[in-house]
Amino acid sequence: MSEPIVRIEGLTKRFGEVPAVAGVDLEIARGELFALLGGSGCGKTTLLRMIAGFETPDTGRVIIDGQDMTGVPPHKRPVNMMFQSYALFPHLDVAGNIAYGLKREGVARAEIAQRVAEVLSLVKLDGLGSRRPAQLSGGQRQRVALARALVKRPKLLLLDEPLAALDRKLREGTRFEMVRLQERLGLTFVIVTHDQEEAMSMATRLAVMNAGRIAQTGPPHELYERPASRFVADFIGIANILQTGARRWLALRPEKIVLTSARPATAHVATGQVIDIAYEGDRSLYRVAIENGPVMLVAAMNVARAHGSAHRRGDTVWLGWSDDAGQVLDE
Amino acid sequence: MIGRARFAFTVLAFGYAFLYLPIALVITYSFNESRLVTVWAGLSTKWWIALFHNEAMLDAAWLSVRIGLASATLSTVLGLAAGYALARVPRFVGRTLFASLVVAPMVMPEVVMGISMLLLFVGSDQLLGGPARGFLTITIGHVTFSLAFVAIVVQARLADFDRTLEEAAMDLGATPWTTFLTVTLPLLTPALVSGWLLAFTLSLDDLILTQFVAGAQSQTLPMRVYSSVRLGVDPQINVLATIVVAIAASALIASAVLTRRSVDKRAAQ
Numbered sequence A: 001m002s003e004p005i006v007r008i009e010g011l012t013k014r015f016g017e018v019p020a021v022a023g024v025d026l027e028i029a030r031g032e033l034f035a036l037l038g039g040s041g042c043g044k045t046t047l048l049r050m051i052a053g054f055e056t057p058d059t060g061r062v063i064i065d066g067q068d069m070t071g072v073p074p075h076k077r078p079v080n081m082m083f084q085s086y087a088l089f090p091h092l093d094v095a096g097n098i099a100y101g102l103k104r105e106g107v108a109r110a111e112i113a114q115r116v117a118e119v120l121s122l123v124k125l126d127g128l129g130s131r132r133p134a135q136l137s138g139g140q141r142q143r144v145a146l147a148r149a150l151v152k153r154p155k156l157l158l159l160d161e162p163l164a165a166l167d168r169k170l171r172e173g174t175r176f177e178m179v180r181l182q183e184r185l186g187l188t189f190v191i192v193t194h195d196q197e198e199a200m201s202m203a204t205r206l207a208v209m210n211a212g213r214i215a216q217t218g219p220p221h222e223l224y225e226r227p228a229s230r231f232v233a234d235f236i237g238i239a240n241i242l243q244t245g246a247r248r249w250l251a252l253r254p255e256k257i258v259l260t261s262a263r264p265a266t267a268h269v270a271t272g273q274v275i276d277i278a279y280e281g282d283r284s285l286y287r288v289a290i291e292n293g294p295v296m297l298v299a300a301m302n303v304a305r306a307h308g309s310a311h312r313r314g315d316t317v318w319l320g321w322s323d324d325a326g327q328v329l330d331e
Numbered sequence B: 001m002i003g004r005a006r007f008a009f010t011v012l013a014f015g016y017a018f019l020y021l022p023i024a025l026v027i028t029y030s031f032n033e034s035r036l037v038t039v040w041a042g043l044s045t046k047w048w049i050a051l052f053h054n055e056a057m058l059d060a061a062w063l064s065v066r067i068g069l070a071s072a073t074l075s076t077v078l079g080l081a082a083g084y085a086l087a088r089v090p091r092f093v094g095r096t097l098f099a100s101l102v103v104a105p106m107v108m109p110e111v112v113m114g115i116s117m118l119l120l121f122v123g124s125d126q127l128l129g130g131p132a133r134g135f136l137t138i139t140i141g142h143v144t145f146s147l148a149f150v151a152i153v154v155q156a157r158l159a160d161f162d163r164t165l166e167e168a169a170m171d172l173g174a175t176p177w178t179t180f181l182t183v184t185l186p187l188l189t190p191a192l193v194s195g196w197l198l199a200f201t202l203s204l205d206d207l208i209l210t211q212f213v214a215g216a217q218s219q220t221l222p223m224r225v226y227s228s229v230r231l232g233v234d235p236q237i238n239v240l241a242t243i244v245v246a247i248a249a250s251a252l253i254a255s256a257v258l259t260r261r262s263v264d265k266r267a268a269q
Helices: A044-052 A094-105 A109-122 A138-150 A168-185 A196-202 A220-225 A230-235 B002-029 B046-051 B055-088 B095-107 B110-128 B135-159 B164-171 B176-204 B208-213 B221-230 B235-268
Strands: A006-015 A018-028 A033-037 A059-064 A079-082 A156-160 A188-193 A205-210 A213-218 A240-245 A248-252 A258-260 A268-279 A283-290 A295-301 A316-321 A327-329
Touching: A006 A044, A018 A044, A018 A213, A033 A044, A033 A196, A044 A059, A044 A079, A044 A156, A044 A188, A079 A138, A079 B164, A094 A109, A094 A138, A109 A138, A138 A168, A168 A196, A188 A196, A196 A220, A205 A220, A205 A230, A213 A220, A213 A230, A230 A240, A230 A248, A230 A327, A240 A295, A268 A295, A283 A316, B002 B235, B046 B235, B055 B095, B055 B135, B055 B176, B055 B221, B095 B135, B110 B135, B110 B208, B135 B176, B135 B208, B164 B176, B176 B235, B208 B221, B221 B235
Parallel strands: A033 A188, A033 A205, A079 A156, A156 A188
Antiparallel strands: A006 A018, A006 A059, A205 A213, A240 A248, A248 A327, A258 A316, A268 A283, A268 A316, A283 A295
């Protein structure tokens, strides 16, 4: 990592008595697609708005591209934001919306027209420049919002729940498109999302936030396979959290466990009864009540084209996992 | 079911008749041949022609229109400022007092306002030697109450204004002032136009306050009508009433269309 594009130091913001962001330190490298992931009210949007300049932090500093931007108003920051509601100007057409930021910079008329046309083709909206936002579909509006932020060529693009308003099918396609766009343009994206699937599949690195603090930062596989705390293990994906001692737990992912009718030859085994089955097509999720123990979740792929799941409710089954299958936690 | 519908329809018809039959009569009688207002003697446009040759009446009408234009424009500017402060500045010293003072003229008896303004203008005349009572004082008087209506329209529109639009503008590099001019103001335009039309209509037919603050020389249209009616109703009054109704109705329709259009626009988003 060379000089980070964003460095956040000890950032705190309170709304009344409630701390929305409580002492966040964070570095985001150039060219990263960084995701801030957390449930509602975890402070991720407030953190994003402090980077954009819409909220003033109570304490701490925001350094963008080596310059302290803590007290700088939004219109003087080298940062652009894509709003969750898109915030398209209803009284301007698509081209007018996109040109808005360039006009504020005093870019020449001919260059504005050229750059608007370029960015419209980049987001595959060629020829729609004269439409009003009200005449566009949800997916098209999302692209206009993206184009309007991209046309300014910001050092840093902030995206507040960029895909939340799209329907499921469109969301999956748009996800890949946005990643491709980010890689092609070599920009730094910071995405705020509550959708862990979205964060995991798009981000090069992500931070999980909880109650105004960052619980863990790292690449997606690290957060999934090596969670630092029970909160992260539980928040990202599904985990069986088994207490193995005083302040010692084992986080075990359902797919790391083998499920058999006969006793398996793994380092650790347990036996119990299937009490619930969730058939999801490609795989089934079993809830197994361990004898004198907790209820554990086990995932098994439905490899054979059988009738539903391989085991039935009430079956006695064996669970097995290896020594390094789970993550040992102490918080 | 049918009986009920018929009952509802009858009630509706009576209600409308109660409200609009007098106006319909006035319009009909403006085309009356007879000199007597209550006797129908055949169709004629002679009172229309007479009115358009009535110098005093035309002068009064012209004065009223000028006052209407000036006071509506002034109250739109001031009402915008007041409405903006009320909607956007959450806390300042005397906010509650300010909010009640803005709307007070809507409920204050006009006689009270008239007397107080008259005292003000008499006082300033003695102390400062002006302003002379007439166009200027009437305009100021009308602004005091029509400002409240504009302020309320603006405040209501700003209350459901999507503020992320302004944030987006600032994010794209607009200063707060540019944001106001390029985003807030254009989106407030329908509210401002309907506020202006409202202020214009209120000014055009105000009689009570105007009588207090008008000088001996200036006579607005309502004053002229009122004084001529005291000498006996002339059919020209019917013609005038017809014209005023037509203007008021078109202002009302224009304001409704503008409001509807901006509501549609927002709904379409």
